[in-house]
Amino acid sequence: MSAVPTATPEAAAVAQPEARRRTGVAPGAGRNIVPTLFMLAFLVYFLMPLVWLLISSTKSLDDLFDSFGLWFRGFHLKENIQETFAKDGGVFWTWIRNTLMYSVISAGGAALLAAMGGYGFAKFDFRGKNALFWIVLGSVMVPQTALAIPTYLLFSKVGLNNNPLGFILPSLVSPFGIYLMRIYAESAVPTDLIEAARIDGAGEFYTFRKIAFRLLTPGFVTVLLFTFVSTWNNYFLPLVLFSDEKWYPLTVGLAQWNSQATASGGSTAAFNLVITGSLISVVPLIIAFVFMQRYWQSGLSAGSVKG
Amino acid sequence: MTEATVTSVAASTRRGRGRRKAGTHHGVKGFLFTAPFMVLFLGFFIAPLLYALYLSLFREQLVGGNAFVGLDNYKDGLSDPDFRSGVGRVALYMVVQVPIMLGLALVFALILDSAKVWFPRLFRVAFFMPYAVPTVIAALMWGYIYGRDFGPFADIADKLGTSPPNFLSEKLMLWSIANVATWTWTGYNMIIFYAALRAIPSELYEAAAVDGAGAVRIARYVKLPLLRPAILLCTIFSIIGSIQLFAEPQIFYAIAPQVIGKAYTPNLYVYNLAFSDQRLNYSAALSFLLGLIVFIFSILVMYMSRRQEETR
Numbered sequence: 001m002s003a004v005p006t007a008t009p010e011a012a013a014v015a016q017p018e019a020r021r022r023t024g025v026a027p028g029a030g031r032n033i034v035p036t037l038f039m040l041a042f043l044v045y046f047l048m049p050l051v052w053l054l055i056s057s058t059k060s061l062d063d064l065f066d067s068f069g070l071w072f073r074g075f076h077l078k079e080n081i082q083e084t085f086a087k088d089g090g091v092f093w094t095w096i097r098n099t100l101m102y103s104v105i106s107a108g109g110a111a112l113l114a115a116m117g118g119y120g121f122a123k124f125d126f127r128g129k130n131a132l133f134w135i136v137l138g139s140v141m142v143p144q145t146a147l148a149i150p151t152y153l154l155f156s157k158v159g160l161n162n163n164p165l166g167f168i169l170p171s172l173v174s175p176f177g178i179y180l181m182r183i184y185a186e187s188a189v190p191t192d193l194i195e196a197a198r199i200d201g202a203g204e205f206y207t208f209r210k211i212a213f214r215l216l217t218p219g220f221v222t223v224l225l226f227t228f229v230s231t232w233n234n235y236f237l238p239l240v241l242f243s244d245e246k247w248y249p250l251t252v253g254l255a256q257w258n259s260q261a262t263a264s265g266g267s268t269a270a271f272n273l274v275i276t277g278s279l280i281s282v283v284p285l286i287i288a289f290v291f292m293q294r295y296w297q298s299g300l301s302a303g304s305v306k307g
Numbered sequence: 308m309t310e311a312t313v314t315s316v317a318a319s320t321r322r323g324r325g326r327r328k329a330g331t332h333h334g335v336k337g338f339l340f341t342a343p344f345m346v347l348f349l350g351f352f353i354a355p356l357l358y359a360l361y362l363s364l365f366r367e368q369l370v371g372g373n374a375f376v377g378l379d380n381y382k383d384g385l386s387d388p389d390f391r392s393g394v395g396r397v398a399l400y401m402v403v404q405v406p407i408m409l410g411l412a413l414v415f416a417l418i419l420d421s422a423k424v425w426f427p428r429l430f431r432v433a434f435f436m437p438y439a440v441p442t443v444i445a446a447l448m449w450g451y452i453y454g455r456d457f458g459p460f461a462d463i464a465d466k467l468g469t470s471p472p473n474f475l476s477e478k479l480m481l482w483s484i485a486n487v488a489t490w491t492w493t494g495y496n497m498i499i500f501y502a503a504l505r506a507i508p509s510e511l512y513e514a515a516a517v518d519g520a521g522a523v524r525i526a527r528y529v530k531l532p533l534l535r536p537a538i539l540l541c542t543i544f545s546i547i548g549s550i551q552l553f554a555e556p557q558i559f560y561a562i563a564p565q566v567i568g569k570a571y572t573p574n575l576y577v578y579n580l581a582f583s584d585q586r587l588n589y590s591a592a593l594s595f596l597l598g599l600i601v602f603i604f605s606i607l608v609m610y611m612s613r614r615q616e617e618t619r
Contacts, residue, residue: 036424039415046434046494048459049448056457069452069459117344124337132345139352141601143551145577146594150355150362153587170351178344204336233441235554240582251443258447259561275451278444285439290432 050282057276064272080276087257087273092280094246095253099232099281101164102249106171107228114174114223115216118181119208123194133182136175144236152240162244171231177223184219185212221295232285250281363592380592389570390593394600396481397572401549401604404485409541412493413534416500417526431501434494442491446558449487450475454562475563480571484555492548496541503537504530539612546604550597553578573597 052069058077059067067073085092121133151170152161160166189212197207213220235251242248245256254277261269366376384390415434419427437445453474455461464471474483512520512529520528553574560567560575569583570576573593580590 030423031425032423035418035421036426039418039424039430042411042415043430043433046437046490049445049452049490050436050440052452052459053448056451064457068462069457070462113344113347117341120337120340124340126335126338129337132341136348139348141547141598141605142352142356143574143594143597143601144553145551145574146359146591146598147352147355149577149581149587149590149594150359151351153362154355154358169347173344173347173352175348204340208340229439233443235441235443236578240578251441254447255443255558258450258558262561271451271457274447278447282440282444286436289436289439293432 050286053275053279053282057272057279059272061270061272064275076272077276080272081280083270084273084276084280087270091245091248091253092277095248095250096281098164098247099249099251102167102171102238103228103231105168106231107224109168109172110174110177110227111220111224113172114177114181115185115213115220116208117178118183118219119185119189119212119216121178121182122185123189123191123212133178136178139175148237148240151237155241161241162247164247166241167234167238167247167249170237171227171234174223174227177227180223181216181219185216188215188219218295225292225295229285250277254278254281359591359594362588363595365588367586367588380589381596383589384593384596387593389576390573390596393570393573393576394597397550397552400481400485400552401546403482404488404549405542405545407485408489408493409496409538409545411489412496412541413500413538415493415497416504417530419497419501420504420530421522421526423522431498435498436494437491438495440491442487442554443558445487445491446555449483449490450559450562453483475559475566477566480559480563480566484552484559487555488549488552492545496545499537499541500534503534507533535612535616539609542608542612543605546608547601550601550604 048070055070055072056064057080058075059073060076060079063073063076121129147170151166155161155163155166160169193211194207197211198204202210232249233251234249235255238247238249238252239255242252245253248256254274257270257277258274261271261274363380364375364377365373366380368374415430418424419431424430440448451457452459455471458471460474461471472479474480507530511533512525515525515529551574552572556567556571556575557578560571567575569579574597577590577593577597580586580593
């Protein structure tokens with residue numbers, strides 16, 4: 001089974017972050033108005049919903065219904081934020097705290113496991129290595145429902161549903177992280193260096209901790225970011241797992257507020273709070289993205305340049 | 308798989324690649340490095356999967372309780388009209404949405420790479436930004452934007468004295484969902500393609516430029532063939548994602564329950580079977596069928612890609 005193409009060490013070398021950044025532009029290249037206009041049109045498309053979200057979260061519920069969606073009417077952002085955090089006894093704080101806890105622990109743990117595992121797959125030979133690796137890779141194709149529902153059933157038998165561990169433990173398993181770190185370790189950690197450490201009498205785990213891990217750091221950060229985002233964005237597993245809203249992450253909580261608002265309908269529904277809550281949960285990630293661009297790009301290229 | 312075959316596979320790859328590797332006495336240590344991951348993988352991936360497989364072979368019966376029924380659940384699934392229409396719907400969605408999304412991502416990446424536009428950094432960041440928005444929130448947002456109460460489209464149509472298209476009607480729903488996915492994922496795919504383009508050594512097409520090839524010809528004949536692996540990877544991930552469509556229809560159910568219903572996509576159907584109807588055995592069998600469909604499509608794409616490469 002080969003869901004994700006195997007990578008050769010040469011490909012990974014090409015993909016190494018910043019290794020071959022081109023200098024300057026190709027000769028004869030000039031900026032052109034036609035492609036710029038084309039890109040501007042799509043800029044409007046990609047930014048419009050976010051602009052809508054930003055503007056809408058400054059409106060009171062009545063103004064939401066009455067005013068044009070893409071322009072301001074009144075300024076109720078402060079009130080909306082206060083109401084969002086006050087609703088249902090401040091449960092929104094709990095959801096933020098949960099989401100942060102799930103994402104930070106899962107990301108840190110998954111990246112560490114992937115770094116160790118990828119290093120093990122890249123730099124050692126052991127029985128059944130290839131079979132194991134292919135099973136891990138093939139697992140990418142398993143639909144989330146096929147996993148989430150039996151996970152829920154198993155966990156409710158051992159009391160892990162309505163328990164943060166029930167969400168965190170499965171989130172630590174990142175097959176794509178293992179794949180990425182294997183490619184990365186193959187090119188970033190020279191085997192000679194490991195051999196040299198061995199000759200000097202260093203233990204394998206000492207070598208990993210003190211030498212290899214430093215070289216693996218850019219890959220580690222990439223897996224960290226990916227797992228962070230995928231845990232932050234995860235909806236299905238927590239939806240299935242948690243029936244107690246004190247364990248909800250933001251995604252499940254906001255979806256619940258939305259269906260409540262839609263069900264009650266009209267001007268009593270808290271649409272303004274769903275909208276403001278959405279804005280609050282989107283802003284931190286967008287800021288993080290803008291500042292961590294470099295990692296995204298280098299990491300993505302390491303995973304996908306060659307088949 | 309027996310131990311003998313596993314070792315022979317490992318041994319043959321070692322020979323085949325001819326790469327210098329650590330001696331076998333380090334092997335156990337290597338396994339220890341992968342062990343923590345493997346333990347969790349077994350516990351939270353393989354175990355639930357095997358449990359689902361086990362469940363799928365049984366049926367809760369009014370008389371006699373839980374009975375082994377072999378592949379009956381699977382047979383029922385294959386002839387279940389709700390499941391089949393859901394699969395048909397996501398297949399149609401996939402055939403339309405994936406090419407549009409990847410085509411746009413590819414065009415954006417090529418344009419950015421050709422350095423022919425102003426503000427390339429702005430475009431790169433802004434197009435990628437929706438990826439930071441959780442699918443659930445993207446669906447909530449677009450749901451409001453499509454709607455008549457808060458949506459700018461409805462406002463504009465009112466001003467013009469017409470009525471806006473009903474984005475959440477039966478006719479348009481699938482494409483409204485496709486738009487949410489396209490909005491969220493195009494930038495992500497663009498960044499993958501762009502990163503792959505940046506990794507191509509520039510000498511490769513500087514030569515073509517010296518020979519008088521324009522940007523479009525260079526893109527078509529030099530860059531595109533080199534992007535093939537990245538395109539294949541993105542295609543497979545997009546296929547997996549579209550067959551598993553869940554969050555968007557589940558969110559839109561709140562605003563358009565009659566259109567979405569209980570079985571709009573196979574995943575939604577499986578979810579409702581398990582949690583509303585308590586038909587766990589049947590839903591387990593359907594999720595396996597769905598996994599099989601994902602697998603078949605992925606293999607098909609890889610096969611076609613290889614065929615195309617051979618005929619070149």
